[in-house]
Amino acid sequence: MTQMTEANALPELTAEELARYSRHLILPEVGEEGQRRLKAAKVLCVGTGGLGSPLAFYLAAAGVGTLGLVDFDVVDASNLQRQIIHSTADIGRKKLDSATDKLEALNPAINVVKHETLLTSANALEILKDYDIVADGTDNFPTRYLVNDACVLLRKPNVYGSIFRFEGQASVFATEQGPCYRCLYPEPPPPGVVPSCAEGGVLGILPGLVGVIQATEVIKLILGAGELLVGRLLLVDSLSMRFRELKLRKNPECPVCGPNPTVTKLIDYDQFCGIVPAAKEESRVKNGVPQITPVELKRRIDAGEDVFILDVREPFEHQIANIGGKLIPQNDVPQRLAEIDRDREIIVQCKSGGRSQRIAEFLLQNGYPKVVNLVGGILAWSDQVDPKVPKY
């Protein structure tokens, strides 16, 4: 969207489309020309999860002519609390197939393009190049930086939304004049420091709120109407229901969008974010803490070993599912060290391995000689050892 297409080059609207979009057509800010711009537009939604669901739904309803979807995941029951594009009957199906069915049912005239892949440095430019606008609905830092850098390199706006528990952030990055994601956050947090939605939880409506904000900005970019969230970071707090706005500036030293960029092609974003490939990580020591897989732990238990598992989740989580660990929620551990035997090996466990790693590091620092982290937590235990342990 570096420049607006000439009005006479835009596709005509059919009689059905004139009827379907009548509420748009009577808005002076949209009108027939705006609706034709929407029809001509090509938007890529990265992720069809919490943010991607309302985003893709509303863009399809609005008549965005080409909607690309990137996802490689399958629908899980725990998605349905917020990923409204998927239904109960879709559990186990590819998210791409499920989302495409819903979008085509809503608006058969649009063209949905499926990209069944994990976005990587190897494929991102190739996938993004055919679109005018990219909407980032991913759920991890490496992909956030990848999408940002690819958008800057290809000069495509990056409509950004991000959520955690009850709070969200939204902005429009990588426009010609505006800042990019790296101007706001030059570096990612070390792995495990900022919990994911799976670890920290998320209020189901929140991606709805933030995803619709993203859809709004996409539509405004296409129409060339209104004031964009360029150079502004919108903060949404759904608990207090307050919206705040912060000023964002283009960082003159930004390594990707600054005048003297050092990042001129896509890099290894897992490495940039400090992520060690999973296969290696499992057999390794992470920050001084040896890692044990669920399968290995099961083998030791089956061999009759009396292992000590420390469950650092919250009581309500322990009640949903546990593997016989002693429950001391992470925040209570510092005050309850007396209950943890220093002479034993401590296998720390949480939901997916993040909190337990932090507590394991804490115990090491506090003089516990043998501390081990259960990789992937109780979710991995359920996947790899005992599917009867409920996932939540």
Add this chain to the structure above:
Amino acid sequence: MTIFIPTPLRSFAGGNKTMEVSAGTVAGALDELMSAYPELRRQLFNEQGKVRAFINLYLNDEDVRYLPLKEATEVSAKDTLSIIPSIAGGC
């Protein structure tokens, strides 16, 4: 002034969402916060004592990095200091 503590850091600040401080500068306000919640220091600052690159500090709606006096900027009782860490969730 009021300091807004973001959700991911509240567990290091006794679960609190905000804290009222009486310091005269941004740096003074942060010191007051750290002395109340020492565990926050490791979350907010790196080994060199600089604010971590994935955390932004905003005085009202301005990024402290872009204020002429940065953390030495004077503050008054009606100002707010927001700690804005990066979040990545989208799922």
